[in-house]
Amino acid sequence: MSRQKILSLGLAMLLVMPLAGTAGSITTPEIVAKTTAAAFSCVRWMPIGMCFWLRCSWRGCRVRSSLKVGHYNPDLVVSSYNELGGNPWVEIRATLGLAQKTAATGLLGSLLPVPIDSAGNRTEGTSGNRDHKNLVFREADAIGHPLNSLSAIPAAVGLLCSSQTTPLVPYFQSGLDALAWRQEVPEIFYPASLIPGLREIGSWPLQTWGGVYPRTGWTTQAEEPKAAAINAQRAGDIVTRTAQPHIYLPVTGPSGSGQRVWPPGPLLEKDRRTGTWQMLVPRSESSCGVFGTNDLATLTGWSGGRVDRAGDYAWNLWRPYKCCQRRGQWFLFDIDWTSYPP
Numbered sequence: 001m002s003r004q005k006i007l008s009l010g011l012a013m014l015l016v017m018p019l020a021g022t023a024g025s026i027t028t029p030e031i032v033a034k035t036t037a038a039a040f041s042c043v044r045w046m047p048i049g050m051c052f053w054l055r056c057s058w059r060g061c062r063v064r065s066s067l068k069v070g071h072y073n074p075d076l077v078v079s080s081y082n083e084l085g086g087n088p089w090v091e092i093r094a095t096l097g098l099a100q101k102t103a104a105t106g107l108l109g110s111l112l113p114v115p116i117d118s119a120g121n122r123t124e125g126t127s128g129n130r131d132h133k134n135l136v137f138r139e140a141d142a143i144g145h146p147l148n149s150l151s152a153i154p155a156a157v158g159l160l161c162s163s164q165t166t167p168l169v170p171y172f173q174s175g176l177d178a179l180a181w182r183q184e185v186p187e188i189f190y191p192a193s194l195i196p197g198l199r200e201i202g203s204w205p206l207q208t209w210g211g212v213y214p215r216t217g218w219t220t221q222a223e224e225p226k227a228a229a230i231n232a233q234r235a236g237d238i239v240t241r242t243a244q245p246h247i248y249l250p251v252t253g254p255s256g257s258g259q260r261v262w263p264p265g266p267l268l269e270k271d272r273r274t275g276t277w278q279m280l281v282p283r284s285e286s287s288c289g290v291f292g293t294n295d296l297a298t299l300t301g302w303s304g305g306r307v308d309r310a311g312d313y314a315w316n317l318w319r320p321y322k323c324c325q326r327r328g329q330w331f332l333f334d335i336d337w338t339s340y341p342p
Contacts, residue, residue, distance in 0.1 A: 024310035025088045026281050028146050034284050035074050035147050035316055042278055042288040042318050045071035045160075049336035051260060053328030064327040070340035072276065072288075072318040073163045074145045075251065076171065078235050079281075079314040080138050080228035084175050087141050088281050088312035096141075096170055104175035136227055137182070137217045138311075140235040142172040142248075145316065161323035164253040164263050171239045172248040174217055180246050187214035187245070201233055201269045202292040209292055212237055212269055215246070225306040228313035229291045232277070233269055236317050240267040240275075260331055262322040273341045278316040282308035288318055 026034075049068035054061055079087050084104060085097030144165040165171070174181040184193075192198040192213035202208030209226045210219055215234040221227040242250045268274045269292060276288035283306050295301040320341040324334065 024282060024308050024312040025090050025093075026314060027090045031077060031089070031145075031280060031316075032147055034280055034286075035145070035278070037284075038278050038286040038288065038316070041286060042074070042276065042316075043071050044320075044341070045069060046338075046340065046342075048322065048338050048340045049324075049334055051324035051327075051334045052332040053326065054330040054332055055328030063332065066325040066327045068322060068324040068334055068336070069159070069161070070320060070322045071161065072320050072341075073161065074147050074278075074316045075163055075165045075319045076142045076236065076239070076317040077145055077280070077314060078232040078317050079141045079143075079312070080231040080235075081140075081313065082138060082311040084139055086139070086312070087143075088310075088314050089141075089143065092141065092143055092168075092170075096173065100173050100175040104178050134222045135218060135220050136224075138219070138228060138231050139174045139217060140172070140181075140231045141170065141174065142235045142239050142317075144169040144171065161261050161321035162259055163321070164251050166253060169249065171251055172235050172246070174235075177247040180215075181217045184214045184216045184218070187216055190214065199269065200292075201230060203294060207294050207296055223301070223303040224308075224311065225303040225313065226291075228311075229277075229315075232313070232315055232317075233267075233291055236267045236275065237269075240264075240319075258326050259323045260326060260334075264319040264321060267317070267319070273320065275317055275319045278318060279306065279313075280316060281312055281314040282306065288316075 046069065047067055048070045051066045051068050053064050053066065055064050077089060079089060079092075081088055085093065085101035087093045087097055144167045145163075146167045148163045148165060148167045179185055180187060187193060190213050192211065196211075197204040199212040200208045201210055201212060210221050210230045212230075212234055215238055217231060219227040219230045221230060238244050238246050239248055239251050242252060244250075265274060270290050272290055276290060278288045279285040293302045295303075298304075322340055
């Protein structure tokens, strides 16, 4: 049995006896409920074409067809929070929080100038010299969404596409990626880290929340919800790509055996065609969108009503899939009558 499946089975046992949540936290049943409530707005299911298969038996061969559909899957729960091991997802905090903290402090704690166990919400500079008072540090996790395990029945009849992620598997935990997430090595050497305007979450230079690069826990942002959103975008950017200079599991799972699946590509900021976000904590939202909204003309701004007093934030990351049910031994070709995502 693979390591991902062992982790998934072990964590799934917590669903039988869910832990109680507190302010600024969320439980697995609550995540499932909030995701279901947003399904009508975020799934965006639609038929998009046909697939053709060659099916052979002792009586001969014939071509069969199946409907090709497209929709968004809630692949990941991405959290941004202050203290190491303090994920707002209660079950993840109870199972992986201590393990993450122990591993991070044991392996890299003595090598880094930033104290690993107390880096949460730090500001650069002393009290008498706050030259970078908006530069703050936050942790981030990207965990496989628990609702993926509930899609097996409709996926088997071709109504929903199998996800690349495995429920409850930790694809990224910043505590285990301490060197890159805290020290910006080698992230600081990417062109997008050095040239203003590249990979910006917003419309640079008119308005921007911040840059995707360097993909670390440090952000220069006065509004905490936006700083948390930047960290979430960075974590999503890492795990949806392969061969990144980070410690993580790439989201490149196999497609379902009973389907042909066209999975989404890498996540890009401000691009709904690569992924959308649904806030879970602190405010439960039933719609999906992208980060980088121009809120300069609004009274409260995007952050209004989204500030958590404990500094805990979590989002669902929905990503677009296309698939069709297997109707033969060999896939021949497919025809799309509309593009997806629209």
